[in-house]
Amino acid sequence: MGLNASVLVIMGSTRSGRVCPMIAEWILRLARERADFHYELIDLADWRLPLDDEPAIPATGRYAQEHTRAWSEKINSAQAVVFVTPQYNWGYPAALKNAIDHLHREWRDKPAVIITYGGHGGTKCSEQLKQVAEAVKLRLVSIRPALVLPEAVIREGLALDPHRDFSDHVASVHSAFAELADVLN
Ligand SMILES: Cc1cc2nc3c(=O)[nH]c(=O)nc-3n(C[C@H](O)[C@H](O)[C@H](O)COP(=O)(O)O)c2cc1C
Numbered sequence: 001m002g003l004n005a006s007v008l009v010i011m012g013s014t015r016s017g018r019v020c021p022m023i024a025e026w027i028l029r030l031a032r033e034r035a036d037f038h039y040e041l042i043d044l045a046d047w048r049l050p051l052d053d054e055p056a057i058p059a060t061g062r063y064a065q066e067h068t069r070a071w072s073e074k075i076n077s078a079q080a081v082v083f084v085t086p087q088y089n090w091g092y093p094a095a096l097k098n099a100i101d102h103l104h105r106e107w108r109d110k111p112a113v114i115i116t117y118g119g120h121g122g123t124k125c126s127e128q129l130k131q132v133a134e135a136v137k138l139r140l141v142s143i144r145p146a147l148v149l150p151e152a153v154i155r156e157g158l159a160l161d162p163h164r165d166f167s168d169h170v171a172s173v174h175s176a177f178a179e180l181a182d183v184l185n
Helices: 020-034 066-076 094-101 123-135 151-156 167-184
Strands: 006-011 038-043 080-086 111-118 146-148
Touching (some): 020 038, 020 080, 080 123, 094 123, 111 167, 146 167
Parallel strands (some): 006 038, 080 111
């Protein structure tokens, strides 16, 4: 599969004023240093996936809605996924759960990385996401980077500078993508 592998970097936050895109871009830069795949950033805000318009359960693979079929094709087209998500009230955002729950077989056996952020790195939502990822049979790499957001960024809206603020986490992000490369190559 090697260098042609397509890797989707799925952002967990759809909130206005979110820091997720800045963090995802920073992660993409580090990823490209470790593993030369074709990366695509996925903004769930661009994917309108209503909660309540599929009559069959996703495990049947019978999708009534065009947007679900498009989402299915997008995930099927990739060889791996990377979740970049904030922690919200110890969990991960509803938009991300909804995007995962829209599909089923598409996730099976796909290598995956979980990267979280929050005041303590988002470790609680990382655990939750790991459990759900295991339910849909994603193949998680063992390293789950947990990026610590400065208190002033969360509480006072100070601008985040990933290069400066996450310097302690470069090694773990590199390691996670090195693991992913081992699985995909
Ligand atoms: C609804 C909500 C719940 C939050 N809960 C937590 C939390 O449990 N732990 C934490 O460290 N930060 C929490 N935060 C702060 C987020 O880490 C911070 O706002 C971060 O910027 C969110 O990512 P985003 O800007 O990409 O959406 C919460 C933020 C929101 C909006």
